[in-house]
Amino acid sequence: MRKLFSYLAWPVTAGLLFGLILVLATPSLRYALGQQLHHLLPSQNQQPISYADAVSRAAPAVVNIFSRKRINSPRNPLFDDPLFRHFFNSADIPQQQRMSAALGSGVIINKEGYLLTNNHVIADSEEIIVSLYDGREVKAEIIGSDPETDLAVLKIPPKNIQSIVLGEPQKTRIGDVVLAIGNPFSVGQTVTQGIISATGRHGLGINVYENFLQTDAAINPGNSGGALIDAHGKLLGINTAILNNKSSGSGVGIGFAIPADIAVNVMSDIITSGQAIRGWLGIEARTLDDNIIRTYNLQNSSGVMITSIYPNGPADKAGIKVDDIITHINQQPIVNGREGMNLIANVRPNDDVQITISRNNQTQKLKATVGIRPKNL
Structure with a gap:
């Protein structure tokens, strides 16, 4: 047994000695090895990751x-x-x-x-x-x-108050670190941390107009109306809803915030006009499905079919007709009716938009001047 051990030990020992001699004899290898060890070992001057500065600003x-x-x-x-x-x-x-x-x-x-x-x-x-x-x-x-x-x-009275710095939610990427600040369950101001899980969430049935930032930062009752900020303390959104487990009533790590740019635009409209000002096309539409596509023998598989048009509305004046299929607005594909409504809502009244339609399976491009939805509708 000792004989077998000595047979195995000699090659290992020889290999280690050869490697040591090679490292000592080659400066470049010594430098590379030192650099790797430097990155592996924690630096005494390195500070732990903290978002305290961002929180103190917001x-x-x-x-x-x-x-x-x-x-x-x-x-x-x-x-x-x-x-x-x-x-x-x-x-x-x-x-x-x-x-x-x-x-x-x-x-x-x-x-x-x-x-x-x-x-x-x-x-x-x-x-x-x-x-x-x-x-x-x-x-x-x-x-x-x-x-x-x-x-x-x-x-509120503007005495000795501090306002928040606005961020750029339109540049937010999935995976960005975010912090939610609010007063959950009346325990006092609380900060939770997570990431952006998705952008442009809509079709959830929470609001009429939806374009949410989704986050896994903990948002609980009492957080509604609070701030979703980036890692620099700038406002990305207004926390507004959570997805609950219906059986337990608890959150499941899915929260939604209204992007700050949309929220501030609504605020400006309310201050100056008393209401939010949104674009309106004057149509009612239905999202294409397999039944509509078969019935009308359509070549398009996505878009919305016009079911009614308000007389003298923007769509009527632009020449859009019932049964037309809207496929694009300002060259952006339209997948469903809610998406089209959101796109038009973000256009200021009196601005022009390009509407791409399919009529009798023939593509046409029309220009429509966006209006304001009448209050009685």
């Missing part, structure tokens, strides 16, 4: 919102007793009401005291209190809201 602009609403409470069961109702007129029975406190977050957008939050946080509120980063509490005025994007604009 956190003072994120506020807690408490909105009080008057709601009808269940009345006393005695009022439903037949004997009681026999002696008392049911019309005279008072309706019991109580105040309910709704909780959410908001983001101060500018030094004038305008802030953004979600419409569902403040809807039907009789009083709104904003708790600032430094602990002060101030009353907020509702400037306006846009239920179709679930955004609302509030105004």
